[in-house]
Amino acid sequence: MSGIRxxxxxxxxxxxxxxxxxxxxxxxxxxxxxxxxxRVKLWEPILADFxxxxxxxxxxxxxxxxxxxxxxxxxxxxxxxAGDPPDVYFMWGGEISGPFVDAGQVLELTPYYEQYxxxxxxxxxxxxxxxxxxxxxxxxxxxxxxxxxYRTDIFDEHGLSVPESYDxxxxxxxxxxxxxxxxxxxxxxxxxxxxxxxxxxxETSCGPEVHNELNQLTASWNQPCxxxxxxxxxxxxxxxxxxxxxxxxxxxxxxxxxxxGSAAMIIEGDNFEIVxxxxxxxxxxxxxxxxxxxxxxxxxxxxxxxxxxxxxSENPDTAAQFIDWITTPDVQQKHVPxxxxxxxxxxxxxxxxxxxxxxWRQLITVDAETFPPTDQAxxxxxxxxxxxxxxxxxAGRISPEEGAIMMxxxxxxxxxxxx
Numbered sequence: 001m002s003g004i005r006x007x008x009x010x011x012x013x014x015x016x017x018x019x020x021x022x023x024x025x026x027x028x029x030x031x032x033x034x035x036x037x038x039r040v041k042l043w044e045p046i047l048a049d050f051x052x053x054x055x056x057x058x059x060x061x062x063x064x065x066x067x068x069x070x071x072x073x074x075x076x077x078x079x080x081x082a083g084d085p086p087d088v089y090f091m092w093g094g095e096i097s098g099p100f101v102d103a104g105q106v107l108e109l110t111p112y113y114e115q116y117x118x119x120x121x122x123x124x125x126x127x128x129x130x131x132x133x134x135x136x137x138x139x140x141x142x143x144x145x146x147x148x149x150y151r152t153d154i155f156d157e158h159g160l161s162v163p164e165s166y167d168x169x170x171x172x173x174x175x176x177x178x179x180x181x182x183x184x185x186x187x188x189x190x191x192x193x194x195x196x197x198x199x200x201x202x203e204t205s206c207g208p209e210v211h212n213e214l215n216q217l218t219a220s221w222n223q224p225c226x227x228x229x230x231x232x233x234x235x236x237x238x239x240x241x242x243x244x245x246x247x248x249x250x251x252x253x254x255x256x257x258x259x260x261g262s263a264a265m266i267i268e269g270d271n272f273e274i275v276x277x278x279x280x281x282x283x284x285x286x287x288x289x290x291x292x293x294x295x296x297x298x299x300x301x302x303x304x305x306x307x308x309x310x311x312x313s314e315n316p317d318t319a320a321q322f323i324d325w326i327t328t329p330d331v332q333q334k335h336v337p338x339x340x341x342x343x344x345x346x347x348x349x350x351x352x353x354x355x356x357x358x359x360w361r362q363l364i365t366v367d368a369e370t371f372p373p374t375d376q377a378x379x380x381x382x383x384x385x386x387x388x389x390x391x392x393x394x395a396g397r398i399s400p401e402e403g404a405i406m407m408x409x410x411x412x413x414x415x416x417x418x419x
Contacts, residue, residue, distance in 0.1 A: 027318050028058045032079075032086035034072045036065040036252075038278040042338035049334075050325055057318060062086065071190075073100075073380070080105050085310035087319040091138065093129045093304050094376030100308070101132045107309040108135040112320040121327060123365055126304040126343045138306030139323050140343035145364045146196060146301035146373075147288045149272050150265045151258060154181060162289045166204050169292065173241040176264050182240065185263035187254030188247035188394065191387030192375050196267040196301065197236070198390055199374055201229040204293045208371070215377035217415055222408035230393050230400035237394055247391060255279060267291075267301075270360035271341050288356060300363075302370025304343055385410035 035043065040063060047059050064072045073096055079085055085105075091097045100106050113119050113136060119127060122140045130138035155161065155172075158179055163169040173183035186194045203211050206225035213219035214226070236242050243249075243257050257263035259281045268275070273283045290300045307327075309319045325331060332339040332347045340349045340357040345365065351358040364370075375383050389406050392398030398406065 026056055026058060027315050028060055029088060029315060029318060029322055030086035031059050031061045031322075032076065032089035033061065033063045034065055034090055035061070035063045038275075039338070042335070046326065046331070046335050046338060049331070050322070053325070054321075057322070059322060076100075080310060080312065083312065085312045087309065087313045087315050088322060089308055089310070090141065091306055091308050092376055093138070093306060094372050095379045096376055097130075097138065097306070097308065098132060099379065101135075101137050105311050106137045107311050107313065107316055108137055109139065109309065109320070110136055112139075112324075116320070116324045118324075118327070121329075121345060122343045123345065129304045130306045138304075138308045139327060140304045141307050141327075142305040142341040143343040143364045144301075144303050144305060144341055145270045145360055145370070146267055147270075147290045148184075148265050149258075149268050149286055149288045151261065151285055152287050153285045154261060154264045163292055165292050165294060172264075173236070173239070177239065177241055181261070182243045182257065182263040183236070184241065184265040184267070185243045185254045185257040186246050186266070187249040187251035188391065189250045191383075191390060192373070193251040193254060193267075194233075194246070194394065195374055195387070195390060198229060198233050199301065199371070200267070200291045200293075201232040202226070203295070203299060203371060204291070205229045205232070207293075207295050208297065208299055211371055215372065215374065217411050220408050221411055222404045226404045226407065227400045230389075230403045233390070234393055234396075234400060237396075247394060255281075269341070270357065270364065273354060273356040274337065274340055283354075283356065286356070288359075297369040299369045299371050301373055302364060303372050303376055379414070382410060382414045385414075 040061065043061065047061065050059060051057070064075050073091075076086075076089060076091075077100075080100075091100070097106075109118075118139060123143060126140040126143050127136065130136060130140060154176070158175055158181075160172050160175060163172055176183050184197070186197060188194050202214065202225070205228040206214065210219055210225060214221060243254070243263050246254065254266065255276070258266050259276070259279065266272075272288070273286060276286055277283050290298060292298065307323045309316050309323075313319055327344050329344055329346045332342055332344055336347065336349050339347055340354060341360070341364075343365075348361060349357045374386060378386060386407065389398060389403045389410075393400065393403050
């Protein structure tokens with residue numbers, strides 16, 4: 001009986017040896033993202049090309065779309081806590097990704113940077129922003145910027161031009177309101193979309209140095225420039241410069257008033273030209289400007305997005321191989337619509353079809369003067385308080401003065417809890 005068992009084992013091994021590699025050693029990578037439906041479609045041919053070039057690897061794309069940083073990190077956190085992490089995942093920078101790094105859940109990537117020469121592939125500022133505690137834990141995906149996108153036809157109709165000061169921006173809002181058009185549209189659900197407007201007010205009222213100190217919690221939030229920033233937010237609501245009743249509107253739905261012409265502006269990322277086109281809005285009627293702050297340097301929202309590999313990935317080397325392939329200039333240049341905001345040097349969109357994306361590339365592929373969105377400067381626990389105060393001011397439940405006091409109390413309590 002033992003002889004038969006030995007013969008069968010040897011035959012089985014011989015059979016396995018003869019089997020194709022694809023059937024024997026095929027690796028499946030779980031690729032976790034926040035892609036919406038339009039972006040998933042853009043990535044389908046990219047993954048098809050990867051599969052054709054790597055028949056021994058299958059990439060399974062999983063996505064949690066529509067919530068921005070409000071839900072996606074929690075879903076990822078749950079999968080890691082359950083011992084079921086993906087192999088590669090999308091993430092923002094700063095304090096959104098920081099807790100994963102601090103908890104030891106992310107692989108430090110220096111060996112792969114050396115193996116693939118990644119450091120020379122991206123602008124230095126993007127690699128610096130995905131570095132934490134002396135280690136590099138991410139590979140830059142996008143280098144993002146945000147500004148005021150506006151309907152050029154509406155501006156032309158009312159004789160308006162790009163503002164060169166905050167006062168001129170208010171004058172534009174007044175003119176638009178007098179003519180039955182809301183100045184801007186935001187989606188308050190999840191908090192991060194109107195946060196962009198408040199961030200702009202803080203940069204304008206407080207200036208770059210104090211704004212940095214507020215983000216770093218080295219300055220008190222209970223100071224006049226913060227009160228002024230909250231007061232500006234309330235002013236835009238009271239003057240009906242913002243589309244009303246927007247607190248429960250999703251950020252994606254907030255685009256509709258701009259598309260329909262009932263609002264003239266929206267603060268969106270550098271990829272809004274493509275997003276709008278995907279929504280059926282012609283980009284010919286869109287342009288953007290950086291919010292005037294009255295300070296030098298004139299900074300704007302800027303941040304990298306990144307690819308990360310969990311410490312618990314079952315296939316870290318294959319995951320790094322996949323990241324290397326999707327960040328190769330030749331691959332990205334072939335699929336430019338999916339990579340118009342890429343952090344990879346030397347990848348350029350078609351400036352005839354995507355003129356605004358080309359302009360953004362010139363702004364963000366150098367060492368740009370930027371400030372991070374607050375939700376990348378603050379940990380989630382502190383952002384919950386930030387959003388609560390922001391929403392209270394928008395709804396009229398909290399005064400600007402009360403908001404500054406409350407935010408300072410939240411900041412001090414968080415620092416005390418963290419030692």
